[in-house]
Amino acid sequence: MQVINMRQMKRGQTGTIKRIGANGQMGCRIRDMGLVPGTRITIQGRAPLKDPVALRLMGFTLTLRNSEADFILVEVDS
Amino acid sequence: MKTTIALAGNPNAGKTTLFNALTGARQHVGNYPGVTVEKKQGVYQFNGNSVQIVDLPGTYSLSAYSLEEVVARDFLVKECPAVVVNILDASNLERNLYLTMQFMEMGLPVCIALNMMDLAEKRGIEINVSALSKALGTPVIATIARNGAGKKELMQAAIEVANNKTATKPFCISYGEDIDGLLRQMEKQIRQAGFLTDTYDSRWIALKYLESDEQIVSLGQKANAQLSSQLELKTRNLSEHLFKTLETYPEAIIADHRYGYIKSILKQDVIRFRGDQNRLFISDKIDKVLVNRFAGPLIMLAVLLVLYHFTFSYSAIPVAWMEAFFVWIGGLAQTHLADGVLKSLIIAGIIDGVGGVLGFVPLIMFMFLGVALLEDTGYLARVAFMMDRVFRVFGLHGSSVMAYIVSGGIAGGCAVPGVMASRTLKSRKERLATLLTVPFMNCGAKLPVFALLVAAFFSEKKAIMMFVLTLIAWIGALLVAKLLRITVIRGESTPFVMELPPYRCPTFKGLAIHTWERTWQYIKKAGTVILGISILLWSMMTFPGLPESQGRHYDQQRETLKSTFQIDQGIIDQDIKKQLALIDKKEAEAALRHSIAGRLGTALEPVSRLAGFDWRTNISLVGGFAAKEVIVSTLGTAYSLGQTDSEQNIALSKKLAQSPNWSPLTAISAILFIMFYAPCFVSVACICRESGSWKWGAFSIVFNTLLAFFIAGAVYQIGGILGF
Numbered sequence: 120m121q122v123i124n125m126r127q128m129k130r131g132q133t134g135t136i137k138r139i140g141a142n143g144q145m146g147c148r149i150r151d152m153g154l155v156p157g158t159r160i161t162i163q164g165r166a167p168l169k170d171p172v173a174l175r176l177m178g179f180t181l182t183l184r185n186s187e188a189d190f191i192l193v194e195v196d197s
Numbered sequence: 198m199k200t201t202i203a204l205a206g207n208p209n210a211g212k213t214t215l216f217n218a219l220t221g222a223r224q225h226v227g228n229y230p231g232v233t234v235e236k237k238q239g240v241y242q243f244n245g246n247s248v249q250i251v252d253l254p255g256t257y258s259l260s261a262y263s264l265e266e267v268v269a270r271d272f273l274v275k276e277c278p279a280v281v282v283n284i285l286d287a288s289n290l291e292r293n294l295y296l297t298m299q300f301m302e303m304g305l306p307v308c309i310a311l312n313m314m315d316l317a318e319k320r321g322i323e324i325n326v327s328a329l330s331k332a333l334g335t336p337v338i339a340t341i342a343r344n345g346a347g348k349k350e351l352m353q354a355a356i357e358v359a360n361n362k363t364a365t366k367p368f369c370i371s372y373g374e375d376i377d378g379l380l381r382q383m384e385k386q387i388r389q390a391g392f393l394t395d396t397y398d399s400r401w402i403a404l405k406y407l408e409s410d411e412q413i414v415s416l417g418q419k420a421n422a423q424l425s426s427q428l429e430l431k432t433r434n435l436s437e438h439l440f441k442t443l444e445t446y447p448e449a450i451i452a453d454h455r456y457g458y459i460k461s462i463l464k465q466d467v468i469r470f471r472g473d474q475n476r477l478f479i480s481d482k483i484d485k486v487l488v489n490r491f492a493g494p495l496i497m498l499a500v501l502l503v504l505y506h507f508t509f510s511y512s513a514i515p516v517a518w519m520e521a522f523f524v525w526i527g528g529l530a531q532t533h534l535a536d537g538v539l540k541s542l543i544i545a546g547i548i549d550g551v552g553g554v555l556g557f558v559p560l561i562m563f564m565f566l567g568v569a570l571l572e573d574t575g576y577l578a579r580v581a582f583m584m585d586r587v588f589r590v591f592g593l594h595g596s597s598v599m600a601y602i603v604s605g606g607i608a609g610g611c612a613v614p615g616v617m618a619s620r621t622l623k624s625r626k627e628r629l630a631t632l633l634t635v636p637f638m639n640c641g642a643k644l645p646v647f648a649l650l651v652a653a654f655f656s657e658k659k660a661i662m663m664f665v666l667t668l669i670a671w672i673g674a675l676l677v678a679k680l681l682r683i684t685v686i687r688g689e690s691t692p693f694v695m696e697l698p699p700y701r702c703p704t705f706k707g708l709a710i711h712t713w714e715r716t717w718q719y720i721k722k723a724g725t726v727i728l729g730i731s732i733l734l735w736s737m738m739t740f741p742g743l744p745e746s747q748g749r750h751y752d753q754q755r756e757t758l759k760s761t762f763q764i765d766q767g768i769i770d771q772d773i774k775k776q777l778a779l780i781d782k783k784e785a786e787a788a789l790r791h792s793i794a795g796r797l798g799t800a801l802e803p804v805s806r807l808a809g810f811d812w813r814t815n816i817s818l819v820g821g822f823a824a825k826e827v828i829v830s831t832l833g834t835a836y837s838l839g840q841t842d843s844e845q846n847i848a849l850s851k852k853l854a855q856s857p858n859w860s861p862l863t864a865i866s867a868i869l870f871i872m873f874y875a876p877c878f879v880s881v882a883c884i885c886r887e888s889g890s891w892k893w894g895a896f897s898i899v900f901n902t903l904l905a906f907f908i909a910g911a912v913y914q915i916g917g918i919l920g921f
């Protein structure tokens with residue numbers, strides 16, 4: 120079990136959210152979309168220029184910029 | 198009193214589709230007071246009663262961070278709808294319930310429409326409707342908005358909730374001991390002081406303080422500064438404590454518990470998945486190709502090109518009909534009205550002005566149809582996803598690309614639909630920066646001016662020049678966007694966090710309603726302003742008329758010419774006509790110079806010389822504010838060539854090439870100026886409307902003109918020093 124930053128996750132990698140280190144508007148937006156500790160996510164892919172990243176959670180697809188993914192720590196499945 | 202029902206839910210849950218299914222054509226689109234957020238209202242007939250339905254903006258939450266959320270929240274507390282019909286996407290229940298939790302915490306009577314049941318079933322999601330209803334304590338009705346299934350039952354249930362107000366029991370989620378205790382304390386204080394309690398629920402106010410909700414805190418400061426400060430202090434203490442012990446924030450804990458609560462509801466035998474919820478569906482398989490690293494951008498380019506072609510080529514036919522219609526009306530006025538100022542006003546001021554606005558209508562309709570198609574299928578979100586990295590550098594958003602392309606990012610667009618296309622952007626600052634910079638693109642009306650100047654001075658390098666001009670427009674627009682984003686529209690970029698909705702086949706009805714609504718708004722709002730400005734510009738170019746003596750001077754010339762004709766019968770008719778026309782053109786030139794616009798042009802000459810423009814160019818640039826294509830015709834008049842048609846364009850381009858006032862350097866300076874200066878007033882009217890304030894319209898006139906003059910002047914001066 121390894122905890123890494125979401126930016127470092129590879130395509131197809133799955134994990135569980137550990138911590139969201141953002142507050143204010145950014146934190147609010149991230150949490151509104153269901154990114155809270157305990158949520159399972161899978162990296163679905165990245166945009167052609169490597170940013171933003173698309174992830175899958177709770178049965179839908181969400182996109183985030185890397186600068187936003189930086190606030191999210193994920194415990195990846197081995 | 199008429200019962201009011203508010204329709205609320207996440208974006209893409211099917212809210213618009215349900216609203217259309219309920220109200221049909223009986224709907225009215227306006228704005229919420231003072232903001233640009235769209236407000237749709239409609240009437241639903243029910244057992245002989247009619248209920249009013251208000252469509253709230255689609256949101257994921259009820260924080261105070263976006264305009265849509267504030268608008269939705271204000272409507273709910275101020276207008277007190279009898280019931281909130283919360284529409285949920287059944288294929289995406291967990292996240293959709295997050296908003297439901299917030300409605301229920303506000304103590305609002307809620308009735309749930311569990312939509313997209315067909316899709317959920319296809320995805321192997323089984324939902325036990327009655328178990329969900331029991332767990333939430335509200336009615337839940339399964340619906341399929343697309344074919345109207347369940348809408349009668351939904352309205353029945355909603356009306357029952359509305360008529361039975363006492364049934365809404367207070368709804369409390371436990372937020373863990375750290376917060377619960379404090380919440381109770383704060384709630385007690387709030388209730389005792391009657392602090393904002395006439396509008397809001399006391400527990401909800403306390404909760405908003407803990408979430409550091411800016412709107413509520415500032416309302417609180419106004420109502421009772423002392424108590425508000427106490428509550429803020431309590432929040433701060435809690436925040437510090439939480440950060441020290443758990444490295445987290447109160448609002449994070451609140452959100453975690455809301456989701457925890459939702460999970461506990463779903464566990465009460467509410468939902469069952471056949472197969473993995475996150476497995477790849479058809480939509481995801483399509484995405485493997487459409488947002489592929491290599492194929493994705495190419496396909497996007499192709500799609501945008503097709504859209505562009507669709508908008509501008511197909512609309513050309515109805516646009517030509519409209520033009521022909523107004524030419525016909527103009528002709529009628531020409532033959533049936535007596536010569537004079539009134540005739541000129543009706544033809545040049547009113548018919549041309551209104552024709553100019555209505556002439557855009559087919560274009561706007563096609564553009565909105567195209568955008569609606571991309572939006573409803575879900576492709577637009579993919580475009581934003583792919584382009585975001587590029588546009589973010591300039592302080593914009595991935596979705597800005599649409600507005601740029603439509604405005605003339607591929608030369609020949611139009612800024613009016615471009616400004617309106619910026620509506621697809623949800624973040625305010627990025628949206629403003631986009632709609633202020635799209636007019637820099639080379640729209641279809643600037644092209645004839647550029648073509649004229651390029652033909653006159655760079656005839657060997659036509660194609661390459663046009664390409665370079667397109668590039669300059671893009672670079673200029675993006676750099677100005679960046680400049681605006683670090684000065685007047687400064688501020689953090691809005692988080693990108695965006696849903697990629699599954700691909701869906703849009704319905705014809707949805708597209709038609711969407712397109713018509715927007716087009717009608719354009720006709721209504723833009724029409725009135727534009728008629729006024731069109732008359733104003735006409736007056737500037739007409740008044741004051743030539744003084745008697747000069748008018749007589751031209752009359753005399755005509756008389757002499759005619760009398761020579763009578764003396765010498767042998768002369769050819771054609772020749773006389775030509776000479777008469779020449780006198781008319783000379784008179785028109787003199788009249789133009791004598792008018793307010795002409796005087797303005799002449800007065801500005803000392804300044805405009807810095808960029809190489811003489812009074813003739815100045816007048817035509819003033820005229821270009823009406824519409825950029827007017828620049829060519831005004832230049833024609835100013836050079837005594839009369840109103841130009843394509844044949845005379847060649848004459849004009851020759852004339853410019855020979856004129857001592859023009860050089861290749863002047864031409865470049867003029868092209869740059871025309872590219873960047875004030876948008877035409879139809880665009881300005883749209884900027885005012887879309888930004889929600891006339892100030893941004895005024896800003897775009899002043900700022901763009903100064904910027905354009907600075908660029909043109911710098912190029913002209915430096916070019917002059919370098920000896921061009």
Ligand SMILES: Nc1nc2c(ncn2[C@@H]2O[C@H](COP(=O)(O)OP(=O)(O)O)[C@@H](O)[C@H]2O)c(=O)[nH]1
Nearest residue numbers: 208209210211212213214313316341342343701
């Ligand atoms: N399969 C299915 N699609 C639906 C249903 N309701 C709406 N849609 C589609 O979902 C898409 C988004 O709907 P829309 O009403 O625009 O969502 P809004 O963003 O909530 O207003 C459209 O393409 C609709 O045709 C439904 O019950 N079942």
